[in-house]
Amino acid sequence: MKLHSYWRSSAAYRVRIALHLKQLGFETIPVHLLRDGGQQHHIDFQQRNPSELVPVFEDDDVMLNQSLAIIEYLDETYPAPALLPKASLARAHVRAMALDIACDIHPLNNLRVLQYLTGPLALTEQQKLAWIQHWLAVGFTALEQRLALSAGQYCYGDSVSLADICLVPQVYNALRFNVSLQPYPNISRIYQHCQQLAAFVLAAPEQQPDAER
Amino acid sequence: MKLHSYWRSSAAYRVRIALHLKQLGFETIPVHLLRDGGQQHHIDFQQRNPSELVPVFEDDDVMLNQSLAIIEYLDETYPAPALLPKASLARAHVRAMALDIACDIHPLNNLRVLQYLTGPLALTEQQKLAWIQHWLAVGFTALEQRLALSAGQYCYGDSVSLADICLVPQVYNALRFNVSLQPYPNISRIYQHCQQLAAFVLAAPEQQPDAER
Numbered sequence: 001m002k003l004h005s006y007w008r009s010s011a012a013y014r015v016r017i018a019l020h021l022k023q024l025g026f027e028t029i030p031v032h033l034l035r036d037g038g039q040q041h042h043i044d045f046q047q048r049n050p051s052e053l054v055p056v057f058e059d060d061d062v063m064l065n066q067s068l069a070i071i072e073y074l075d076e077t078y079p080a081p082a083l084l085p086k087a088s089l090a091r092a093h094v095r096a097m098a099l100d101i102a103c104d105i106h107p108l109n110n111l112r113v114l115q116y117l118t119g120p121l122a123l124t125e126q127q128k129l130a131w132i133q134h135w136l137a138v139g140f141t142a143l144e145q146r147l148a149l150s151a152g153q154y155c156y157g158d159s160v161s162l163a164d165i166c167l168v169p170q171v172y173n174a175l176r177f178n179v180s181l182q183p184y185p186n187i188s189r190i191y192q193h194c195q196q197l198a199a200f201v202l203a204a205p206e207q208q209p210d211a212e213r
Numbered sequence: 214m215k216l217h218s219y220w221r222s223s224a225a226y227r228v229r230i231a232l233h234l235k236q237l238g239f240e241t242i243p244v245h246l247l248r249d250g251g252q253q254h255h256i257d258f259q260q261r262n263p264s265e266l267v268p269v270f271e272d273d274d275v276m277l278n279q280s281l282a283i284i285e286y287l288d289e290t291y292p293a294p295a296l297l298p299k300a301s302l303a304r305a306h307v308r309a310m311a312l313d314i315a316c317d318i319h320p321l322n323n324l325r326v327l328q329y330l331t332g333p334l335a336l337t338e339q340q341k342l343a344w345i346q347h348w349l350a351v352g353f354t355a356l357e358q359r360l361a362l363s364a365g366q367y368c369y370g371d372s373v374s375l376a377d378i379c380l381v382p383q384v385y386n387a388l389r390f391n392v393s394l395q396p397y398p399n400i401s402r403i404y405q406h407c408q409q410l411a412a413f414v415l416a417a418p419e420q421q422p423d424a425e426r
Contacts, residue, residue: 008302024305042388049355050355050356050358051313051352051355052355053317053319060304064305064306064309064315065309065313066308066309066312066316067313068308068316069305069306069308069309069312070309072304072305072308073301073302073305076301077301086289087288088289089275089286091285091286091289092282092283092285092286093282094275095279095281095285096277096278096279096283098317099279099281100264100278100279101374102312102316103279103315103316103319103320104264104266104320105315106316107320107321108320108321108326109317111314112351116344120343120347121336121340121344123280123334124417130333130335131329134329134333138325139264141263142262142263142264142265143263144261145263154302156400170271171416193236196257201403
């Protein structure tokens with residue numbers, strides 16, 4: 001198994017957590033999103049994923065993009081430990097929280113969007129930071145309210161799930177942009193709790209072969 | 214069953230298509246995203262969905278947000294017709310295409326983002342339109358390349374799936390913002406083909422009780 005990944009990509013980070021939770025060995029193929037005009041735009045990567053985004057998961061003739069699709073595929077193919085509850089309604093709640101992050105927060109603060117803000121739109125660094133912090137605050141405020149009802153030790157009860165897999169990289173991203181977790185006690189608590197699992201530690205950006213100081 | 218919906222919301226449109234494909238009767242509860250400062254921000258809606266976004270699906274004690282989570286729930290609960298293929302790898306490809314739209318295109322052109330562009334960032338209408346058209350072009354270019362490999366009559370072979378359910382509202386949105394489909398023959402062809410199914414016609418924005426001229 002190979003994962004085309006960038007150490008700081010939230011979406012690649014999600015898949016790394018899932019692979020480690022399932023104890024699946026994989027090779028990291030680094031794709032540097034900033035170097036050489038962005039290696040994700042190079043022809044050999046573009047042929048793997050026309051969207052020119054990481055991650056891409058490769059396993060023999062399997063070639064998949066989109067972190068959540070990859071993780072659901074892994075969960076169907078290697079069922080233990082399960083990353084979604086068994087009951088349909090519970091699965092839906094977990095998927096909804098994962099999508100609250102993957103659709104409503106992360107895409108707005110993705111590298112290509114920030115590049116558009118400071119490139120064609122000529123925003124200042126301060127305006128860019130305000131944009132990032134705005135969407136994190138909107139998203140985390142809603143998620144915190146939801147977690148007050150659903151969370152146990154993890155986002156949904158006491159089992160680690162797809163929702164935690166999405167939450168931790170998003171919190172990592174928030175901390176990087178100086179967003180305080182003080183208004184979000186549930187998010188903060190779950191983030192800390194996840195860090196006690198080896199899979200989350202091994203998947204962290206700083207542990208990756210392409211990590212930079 | 215109740216769907217809290219806005220006629221022009223792409224995400225609500227997706228769930229409407231799924232409900233009609235499965236021939237499930239539902240009541241539309243209109244949530245006007247522009248009137249009264251945005252009815253999605255009102256307390257009674259906020260209690261249903263802290264994210265203050267449509268759609269919300271309600272059925273007795275079931276209350277769900279996130280269109281893709283709702284549709285997967287419907288697909289697990291009311292299996293016919295199936296909206297995902299049976300084989301895991303095929304399911305993953307369909308989910309990935311759905312997410313190519315739901316994560317990489319739609320969130321960037323959502324109402325609240327456009328409001329931030331013209332509000333706090335004080336962009337002109339022309340800059341806003343360029344932003345919309347940019348992300349549609351980036352997303353559709355990648356999707357067109359993918360469809361060249363996967364499509365039959367629909368996005369994935371000859372069965373309607375979650376990918377088509379996401380594609381059609383996104384194309385509706387693109388046409389509204391004067392994006393030509395001429396560079397995207399597969400997208401255009403699949404869009405036309407879907408319009409021959411009653412479920413897609415019944416789910417269209419103009420057919421909704423809250424549609425405006």
